Amino acid sequence: MTIENWTCPRPLRDHPTIVMGHGGGGQLSAELIEHLFVPAFGNGELTELADAAVLDVKGSISFSTDTFTVHPRFFPGGDIGELAINGTVNDVAMRGAVPRYLSVGLVLEEGLPMAELGVIVESMARAAAHAGVTIVTGDTKVVDRGHGDGIYINTTGIGIMRPGADIRPQRAIPGDVIIVSGTMGDHGMAIMSVREGLEFEASIRSDSAALNHMIIDVLDTGADVHVLRDPTRGGLAASLNEIAKAADVGVLLEESAIPVDRTVAAACEMLGMDPMYVANEGKVVAFVAADDADRVLNAMRSHPEGVNATIIGEVTDTHRGMVAARTPLGSTRVVDMQVGEQLPRIC
Amino acid sequence: MKYLDEFRDPDLARRLLDDIAEITTKHHVLMEVCGGQTHSIIRNGIDRLLPDDIEMVHGPGCPVCVTPLETIDKALEIASRDGVIFCSFGDMLRVPGSERDLFSVKSTGGDVRIVYSPLDAVQIARDNPDREVVFFGIGFETTAPANAMALYQAKQEDLTNFSMLVSHVLVPPAMRAILDSPTNRVEAFLAAGHVCSVMGYEEYYPIAEQYGTPIVVTGFEPLDLLQGIKMAVLQLEDGRAEVENAYQRAVTREGNLPAQQMLAHVFTTVDRNWRGIGAIPRSGWALGADYEGFDAAERFTVTHIDTVESPLCHAGEVLRGTLKPDQCPAFGKECTPRTPLGATMVSAEGACAAYYLYGRFTELETTP
Numbered sequence: 001m002t003i004e005n006w007t008c009p010r011p012l013r014d015h016p017t018i019v020m021g022h023g024g025g026g027q028l029s030a031e032l033i034e035h036l037f038v039p040a041f042g043n044g045e046l047t048e049l050a051d052a053a054v055l056d057v058k059g060s061i062s063f064s065t066d067t068f069t070v071h072p073r074f075f076p077g078g079d080i081g082e083l084a085i086n087g088t089v090n091d092v093a094m095r096g097a098v099p100r101y102l103s104v105g106l107v108l109e110e111g112l113p114m115a116e117l118g119v120i121v122e123s124m125a126r127a128a129a130h131a132g133v134t135i136v137t138g139d140t141k142v143v144d145r146g147h148g149d150g151i152y153i154n155t156t157g158i159g160i161m162r163p164g165a166d167i168r169p170q171r172a173i174p175g176d177v178i179i180v181s182g183t184m185g186d187h188g189m190a191i192m193s194v195r196e197g198l199e200f201e202a203s204i205r206s207d208s209a210a211l212n213h214m215i216i217d218v219l220d221t222g223a224d225v226h227v228l229r230d231p232t233r234g235g236l237a238a239s240l241n242e243i244a245k246a247a248d249v250g251v252l253l254e255e256s257a258i259p260v261d262r263t264v265a266a267a268c269e270m271l272g273m274d275p276m277y278v279a280n281e282g283k284v285v286a287f288v289a290a291d292d293a294d295r296v297l298n299a300m301r302s303h304p305e306g307v308n309a310t311i312i313g314e315v316t317d318t319h320r321g322m323v324a325a326r327t328p329l330g331s332t333r334v335v336d337m338q339v340g341e342q343l344p345r346i347c
Numbered sequence: 348m349k350y351l352d353e354f355r356d357p358d359l360a361r362r363l364l365d366d367i368a369e370i371t372t373k374h375h376v377l378m379e380v381c382g383g384q385t386h387s388i389i390r391n392g393i394d395r396l397l398p399d400d401i402e403m404v405h406g407p408g409c410p411v412c413v414t415p416l417e418t419i420d421k422a423l424e425i426a427s428r429d430g431v432i433f434c435s436f437g438d439m440l441r442v443p444g445s446e447r448d449l450f451s452v453k454s455t456g457g458d459v460r461i462v463y464s465p466l467d468a469v470q471i472a473r474d475n476p477d478r479e480v481v482f483f484g485i486g487f488e489t490t491a492p493a494n495a496m497a498l499y500q501a502k503q504e505d506l507t508n509f510s511m512l513v514s515h516v517l518v519p520p521a522m523r524a525i526l527d528s529p530t531n532r533v534e535a536f537l538a539a540g541h542v543c544s545v546m547g548y549e550e551y552y553p554i555a556e557q558y559g560t561p562i563v564v565t566g567f568e569p570l571d572l573l574q575g576i577k578m579a580v581l582q583l584e585d586g587r588a589e590v591e592n593a594y595q596r597a598v599t600r601e602g603n604l605p606a607q608q609m610l611a612h613v614f615t616t617v618d619r620n621w622r623g624i625g626a627i628p629r630s631g632w633a634l635g636a637d638y639e640g641f642d643a644a645e646r647f648t649v650t651h652i653d654t655v656e657s658p659l660c661h662a663g664e665v666l667r668g669t670l671k672p673d674q675c676p677a678f679g680k681e682c683t684p685r686t687p688l689g690a691t692m693v694s695a696e697g698a699c700a701a702y703y704l705y706g707r708f709t710e711l712e713t714t715p
Contacts, residue, residue, distance in 0.1 A: 196463060198463065271463075272438075272695050327390070327392050328355055328357045328360075328391075328569075329355075329357055329361075329392060329393065329396060329569055330357065330361075330392075331391065331393070331395050331396055333389070333390060333392055334705055336703070336704050339441075339684045339685045
């Protein structure tokens with residue numbers, strides 16, 4: 001679906017752009033819900049248009065929230081809508097839960113083209129259907145022009161914990177092998193290339209994807225999975241540092257084993273960036289018992305999101321709380337967290 | 348990435364390391380001039396794979412590190428003005444001025460933008476005729492041609508709302524200053540490959556001859572660096588002091604002549620103050636007479652600059668190669684990338700940042 005060929009539902013056609021009234025709780029708000037959100041997200045709970053959704057849930061739940069402000073809103077490989085669904089679905093799934101319900105909070109900037117909102121909402125609906133989650137409640141606010149960047153989206157998700165699942169950073173133990181489900185840095189470099197108008201030999205696409213089906217298959221193998229993490233902001237380096245500190249273990253990576261798409265690698269090289277610090281939106285890092293590594297790899301590789309899954313390192317009882325990488329030359333170096341954003345270098 | 352992988356081959360690296368170990372009979376101190384080389388050495392652990400007798404000290408070739416504090420303070424002042432769009436390369440934004448950095452100017456309302464080329468800043472000037480667009484033109488000979496081109500274009504188009512705050516620095520005078528210093532320990536240089544791709548290496552012959560110091564033009568990948576180190580060590584062992592080129596895939600003796608013509612057209616050689624090092628005669632480029640109208644330092648009158656360096660910061664000694672970053676008392680304590688006291692802890696090319704990011708924990712064993 002593109003913005004050009006999106007067809008605006010008839011009652012919304014009076015307003016080609018978002019106006020303040022769309023968040024005012026009156027008729028315009030109601031029209032937006034009735035003609036855009038309900039048809040897209042349509043399900044029993046949402047159509048009741050009550051103040052809150054009532055969910056019938058048994059057992060423990062996994063519960064997570066995330067807010068999406070990505071600029072630009074549309075980028076190669078995705079848009080802010082599907083990112084907002086996939087991001088929270090993945091966070092919920094990383095605890096070993098089956099994601100089921102989402103809330104969606106939209107902050108719209110006055111002047112946002114209705115067609116863009118339409119495409120984003122439909123993209124969210126598609127992503128939710130693909131992930132098998134239901135959007136059960138939502139909210140829309142409109143801010144004055146100049147007070148937002150077109151659209152911000154908050155999503156909150158609830159997943160049903162699988163019996164016996166105990167997956168958290170503290171469980172990493174020496175001897176675990178570390179697996180990534182694919183190439184590192186695709187999302188961050190895709191955003192950077194469009195944001196800054198940089199052109200590389202081939203277009204870099206975001207890896208935005210829901211990982212819950214793949215993770216369920218991994219868990220279904222019965223493998224002893226200790227930690228799952230989606231390495232989003234701060235990239236692989238930040239995730240591994242957080243886990244090393246939380247579990248008080250060392251992480252030793254084999255630098256040459258870390259998969260990086262060749263265009264992403266070239267772009268990083270040119271800008272003086274390290275793919276290990278660049279964000280991913282459709283990848284998982286797994287810490288698993290060494291004996292179960294093959295099972296996990298096979299399960300990941302049976303999914304399109306995991307075809308490049310590979311072992312990148314191991315957990316050690318040395319250099320606790322730190323991440324080190326063995327360089328191709330055979331020396332080791334520290335892989336630290338970045339202070340802020342990576343900045344393109346001068347030359 | 349095939350192209351670069353060829354220059355990272357572990358087996359070839361091992362062979363070069365063996366060669367270096369074989370030819371080394373005594374202690375040698377080598378300086379890699381460029382900060383990009385420093386980062387590659389530390390990131391790949393090359394310093395720890397070399398024989399104990401080969402000591403690498405790190406040179407001043409980090410453009411944001413040597414930009415005078417006064418210039419940075421001036422930039423901060425200009426960037427905070429209404430009506431100004433201040434454009435800079437990314438790694439300049441976190442470099443501390445006397446009181447703040449460009450990020451804090453941005454957060455308090457200054458229109459500070461990261462660009463990837465000075466030509467992007469020229470485009471911003473075209474697109475915003477009612478705003479003053481200032482580009483922070485710093486760096487060595489490497490970045491200067493693009494800056495010269497931006498100024499040339501702005502002049503051709505009579506783009507009166509574009510100006511540049513220029514603080515270019517030159518490598519050969521800095522190498523002389525290091526060799527002239529009474530505390531100097533450097534016996535051979537790995538010259539900065541990218542600088543030489545622009546300037547060639549003709550200008551190094553008088554230095555090698557006058558000081559009896561080998562100079563090897565060297566690239567940035569592990570094999571480039573090991574090849575450069577090997578050639579420099581061979582010269583030292585043989586008692587030679589010549590200029591050699593270990594980066595022939597990118598550098599010719601005469602360099603990039605059209606770029607040099609453009610540089611001569613736009614810039615003029617001046618004395619320059621280097622942050623942490625001090626004044627070095629004829630070590631910088633400023634705008635030549637034809638381009639004075641584009642000088643941001645002239646266009647914006649900035650007074651009351653009162654520069655204050657941290658008394659704890661030893662960046663100058665690090666940049667001169669007389670102190671290793673981890674020998675600084677503030678290293679990793681008062682001074683970290685999060686709370687940098689000097690620019691060498693900030694920049695992607697700063698030696699202190701390289702040590703902090705990659706090399707803090709040398710107890711991590713290396714594999715045989």
